[in-house]
Amino acid sequence: MKTFEARVKAVMAARDPHTFVTAREGSVTVDLAGIPGDRHYGLTRPADSRQRFYPRGTDIANRRQISIVSVEELAQIAERLGLPEVLPEWLGANLLLEGYPSLTLLPQGARLLFPAGTGLIGEGENLPCPGPGEAIAEATGHAAAATRFTAAAKKRRGIVCSVERIGTITEGDTVQIMIE
Amino acid sequence: MKTFEARVKAVMAARDPHTFVTAREGSVTVDLAGIPGDRHYGLTRPADSRQRFYPRGTDIANRRQISIVSVEELAQIAERLGLPEVLPEWLGANLLLEGYPSLTLLPQGARLLFPAGTGLIGEGENLPCPGPGEAIAEATGHAAAATRFTAAAKKRRGIVCSVERIGTITEGDTVQIMIE
Numbered sequence: 001m002k003t004f005e006a007r008v009k010a011v012m013a014a015r016d017p018h019t020f021v022t023a024r025e026g027s028v029t030v031d032l033a034g035i036p037g038d039r040h041y042g043l044t045r046p047a048d049s050r051q052r053f054y055p056r057g058t059d060i061a062n063r064r065q066i067s068i069v070s071v072e073e074l075a076q077i078a079e080r081l082g083l084p085e086v087l088p089e090w091l092g093a094n095l096l097l098e099g100y101p102s103l104t105l106l107p108q109g110a111r112l113l114f115p116a117g118t119g120l121i122g123e124g125e126n127l128p129c130p131g132p133g134e135a136i137a138e139a140t141g142h143a144a145a146a147t148r149f150t151a152a153a154k155k156r157r158g159i160v161c162s163v164e165r166i167g168t169i170t171e172g173d174t175v176q177i178m179i180e
Numbered sequence: 181m182k183t184f185e186a187r188v189k190a191v192m193a194a195r196d197p198h199t200f201v202t203a204r205e206g207s208v209t210v211d212l213a214g215i216p217g218d219r220h221y222g223l224t225r226p227a228d229s230r231q232r233f234y235p236r237g238t239d240i241a242n243r244r245q246i247s248i249v250s251v252e253e254l255a256q257i258a259e260r261l262g263l264p265e266v267l268p269e270w271l272g273a274n275l276l277l278e279g280y281p282s283l284t285l286l287p288q289g290a291r292l293l294f295p296a297g298t299g300l301i302g303e304g305e306n307l308p309c310p311g312p313g314e315a316i317a318e319a320t321g322h323a324a325a326a327t328r329f330t331a332a333a334k335k336r337r338g339i340v341c342s343v344e345r346i347g348t349i350t351e352g353d354t355v356q357i358m359i360e
Contacts, residue, residue: 032223032241043212043223047345053293053358054345060299061212061344108289109304113233119240124289164241165227165234178233 001178006099008114008173009071012089014039020092021135027170028094030118030163034065035094041065050127062162063123068112069093069158072101080152081136081145090135093158095169100177104155111164111178118167123160128153181358186279188294188353189251192269194219200272201315207350208274210298210343214245215274221245230307242342243303248292249273249338252281260332261316261325270315273338275349280357284335291344291358298347303340308333 012022015037034041045062047054054060069088074096078086088096097103110122133149136142192202193215200219214221225242227234234240249268254276258266268276277283290302313329316322 053291053356054297054299058297058345061301061342063301063344108287111233117234117238119234121241121243162241164243165238176233 001180004100004177004179006070006097006175006177008095008169008171008175009098010088010096011169011171012094012096013037014092014094019135020131022089022092022094024089027168029166029168030066030120031166032163033062034163038094039092040067040094064126064160065163066094066120066161067092067126067158068095068097068103068161070101070103071096071098073103073156073158076156077149077153081142081148083136083140083142083145086136087139090139091132091153091157092135097175103158106159106177107179109180111176112161113176113178114167114169114173116167116169116173117165118169119163119165120161121164123162125155126157126160128157132157181360184280184357184359186250186277186355186357188275188349188351188355189278190268190276191349191351192274192276193217194272194274199315200311202269202272202274204269207348209346209348210246210300211346212343213242214343218274219272220247220274244306244340245343246274246300246341247272247306247338248275248277248283248341250281250283251276251278253283253336253338256336257329257333261322261328263316263320263322263325266316267319270319271312271333271337272315277355283338286339286357287359289360291356292341293356293358294347294349294353296348296350296353297345298349299343299345300341301344303342305335306337306340308337312337 047058108124112120137146227238288304292300317326
């Protein structure tokens, strides 16, 4: 088991039902279904194009409860889009980490442990979809971002996680990342 | 995504609270916490020596709901123990598969899909512990199995799974094994 450390730079949730764009919160408390009140909260969710082996809309276990991006990968996406920055909110991220640059490559089953005892299980790469590109275009006025985001974010868009142990996650936390 | 096929040779559950040894059933219906009434059923379970990064006994998400072994690997364990056979019940297995020999090496995140639409997520190798060796020794009178099981079963003891989509699993089912 290898252990790495990173820092929680921002904690966010999507509580507005009209958008997947997240907003900053100082801290969130997660349960086994994710962040209560967040758009992706739930023990189950409907299968979509990412799980083509189930009929679309089938109720399946929700392994996409919490999404995480890294400062380093967002900078790379911004550079590829010709933008000064890309905010984690525009990608609908719940956590922004700094200090573990290739977050997207974190293998499925990796653990993320927070000082309060909270534990997440890495569920692998968050495959880019067009939504964030549209949010970036709208926020920056840079219309090309809408079509270029998916390619720019490939292998850089961060990961999705599910909750293994309930607890709190707070801005400024040191997170231990454990890989078998 | 690569797909393989295997056959469900036996379906078992541990409903006797006094033992982890399982007993055959023709069919089980799983929900998001596993096989209702089975020893390993539950949305959560207490952390043990396999999750040393949580205090022992901490309530964590149960990713060890269902255990699966393969006919081929059981035969290898039996050979190493000098026994004519090792029954899946003695290992507390819930499913016995045939046709996917190196089941234990199935990567975390692999999917197992059954004809009824039921879906499991592979959660990786089931690390051998002394319990099955003792059960084998008791069942066969071969006392050495008690101490030799752990080594004989390493990388052959099968996998644990959690439920992704609820449904039924029946003896004789063809299971599709999907690996990214």
